[in-house]
Every structure is written in C-alpha cells, then in structure tokens.
Amino acid sequence: MKTPVRPRRNFYGRLKGHNLKQAQKEYLEEDLSSLSPGAVSWEDNPERKMLDTDAMFGGKPVWLEIGFGGGEHMVHQAATNPDTGIIGAEPYVNGVAMLLGKIRKAGVDNVKVHPGDVRDMFDVLPERSISRAFLLYPDPWPKTRHHRRRFVTEEHLVPLHSVLKPGAIFRVATDIEDYVRQTLEEVPRYGFEWLAEGPSDWRKPWSDWISTRYEQKALREGRVPHYLTFRRV
Numbered sequence: 001m002k003t004p005v006r007p008r009r010n011f012y013g014r015l016k017g018h019n020l021k022q023a024q025k026e027y028l029e030e031d032l033s034s035l036s037p038g039a040v041s042w043e044d045n046p047e048r049k050m051l052d053t054d055a056m057f058g059g060k061p062v063w064l065e066i067g068f069g070g071g072e073h074m075v076h077q078a079a080t081n082p083d084t085g086i087i088g089a090e091p092y093v094n095g096v097a098m099l100l101g102k103i104r105k106a107g108v109d110n111v112k113v114h115p116g117d118v119r120d121m122f123d124v125l126p127e128r129s130i131s132r133a134f135l136l137y138p139d140p141w142p143k144t145r146h147h148r149r150r151f152v153t154e155e156h157l158v159p160l161h162s163v164l165k166p167g168a169i170f171r172v173a174t175d176i177e178d179y180v181r182q183t184l185e186e187v188p189r190y191g192f193e194w195l196a197e198g199p200s201d202w203r204k205p206w207s208d209w210i211s212t213r214y215e216q217k218a219l220r221e222g223r224v225p226h227y228l229t230f231r232r233v
Contacts, residue, residue: 004048009119024097031100037087037112040120053129056112057085061131064089064163066118066151067138069214071099076210077134078108084131085110089118122159130163133170137214140176152183157190164232171206172228175218180226192230202226 020028037056039045053062061084068074068088078086088111090096096115103111114121141149152172164170170192172183180202188194196202205211205227215225 003046006042009117018094020094020097024101027097027100027104031104032096032113032115035111035113037114040114040124041116042120045124048123050126051124053126057110060085060110062087062129063132064130065134067135068099069095069137069212071095071102073134073136073210073212074099074111075102075106075108078111079106080208082110085112087112087114089114089116089121091116119156119159122163125163127162128165131165131168133160133164133168135171136173136212138174140174140179142176147182150179150182152186154190157187161191161232166232168232170230170232173225175215175223175225180228183228187230191233193233195229195231202228
C-alpha cells in the first residue's frame with residue numbers, strides 16, 4: 001500500500017502564549033498522553049490509519065469540539081453528557097493546559113484531547129463517525145485578505161461533512177458579524193442546512209450552553225453573540 005502524501009497546510013494561529021504555570025506543566029506531562037485519541041499527527045501516523053472511535057469510548061456517540069479554547073465548554077458538555085464521548089482539538093498549548101486542569105477538577109473521563117490541528121484529525125476520523133461538532137468563537141481573522149484562513153471555508157467544511165453522521169448537528173458561536181455572514185454563505189454550500197426558523201434561534205444561546213471566557217469578553221466589549229445551528233444533510 002502506498003504511503004499517503006502529506007498535504008501542505010499552513011498554520012496561522014498561535015501555538016504558545018505566556019509561560020505556563022508549574023501546575024500546567026505538570027498537567028501536560030502527567031495527563032496529556034493518557035487522554036490521546038490515538039495516533040493523529042503525520043509523524044506518528046504517516047500511513048493515516050483510521051482511529052477506532054467505537055473502541056475509544058466504548059461505542060458511545062462521539063462529539064468533536066474544534067478549537068476548545070480554555071476548555072470550559074468541553075468539560076461542561078462531558079459532565080452533562082456522560083453517555084457521550086468528546087474529542088477536543090486545539091493547537092494552542094496554553095489552552096490545552098487549561099483544559100487538562102479543568103478535566104482534573106471535574107473528574108470527567110469521557111474526553112480525548114488532540115493538541116494539534118483539527119485538519120490532521122479529519123484525516124484519521126472514519127467517515128460518518130461524529131454525531132455532533134462545535135465551533136465556538138473561532139479566530140475571526142478580521143482583515144479581508146485573511147478571510148480564507150477562517151474555519152468556514154471549503155478546506156475545513158468538506159472533511160467536516162465527511163466525518164459527521166447524516167443528521168449530525170454542527171453548532172457555531174461567534175460575536176463577529178462578518179463571520180456570521182461568511183458562515184451563512186459557506187456552510188450550506190457544503191452539505192449543511194441552517195435550522196433557524198426565527199430570530200430567537202440565533203440570538204438566544206442553546207439550552208445546554210455555558211458561557212465561555214471568550215463570550216464574556218465579547219459581552220464586556222459590547223459585541224453581540226450569535227448562535228448558529230446547522231444539520232449535516
């Protein structure tokens with residue numbers, strides 16, 4: 001079998017911020033490897049062998065959070081939905097360390113963590129294996145010339161559609177009006193339908209929502225959150 005050719009993928013976000021606290025370093029050293037979903041990176045899995053999502057969580061439905069930030073939403077969902085497994089992908093090491101601390105505190109055991117680019121995760125997730133996906137306050141890339149870097153583009157939406165089960169829900173939260181515009185233009189082009197029936201469907205948060213630190217910052221600065229719900233068709 002021919003070894004897959006690694007695609008060229010530029011990464012534009014931050015990988016590391018301020019110096020980690022000693023406790024956060026310990027979380028990374030002691031907890032991260034045990035929470036791995038399996039071999040995801042090209043260095044560890046050049047053949048791009050598929051992950052076994054059924055074995056990963058004992059046959060539970062599997063959800064995916066794309067860029068979990070500080071991890072509060074992911075841990076909240078894991079605690080609220082113990083019969084679901086949740087994979088989080090986040091390349092920002094400070095965010096990963098924050099999530100690991102929250103996992104310890106909450107004691108949830110139905111989570112897996114990929115500290116890297118979700119596009120590498122898409123390579124090794126089986127088709128139609130994910131029951132729900134979250135994209136919450138993604139990097140807005142506000143300059144027009146940078147809009148192609150946003151998640152809501154063909155490069156990301158095509159593989160996302162592939163790994164989602166038919167009928168799976170894809171939630172997007174953002175406080176950036178132009179990101180809302182691009183999301184509503186692009187996401188339906190790649191096999192999704194927007195489920196809104198009235199203004200309250202994008203103005204009010206979901207019933208199981210927990211406000212993240214990014215959302216709290218947006219509210220303090222006078223920006224309006226939008227909550228967009230799509231279904232994979």
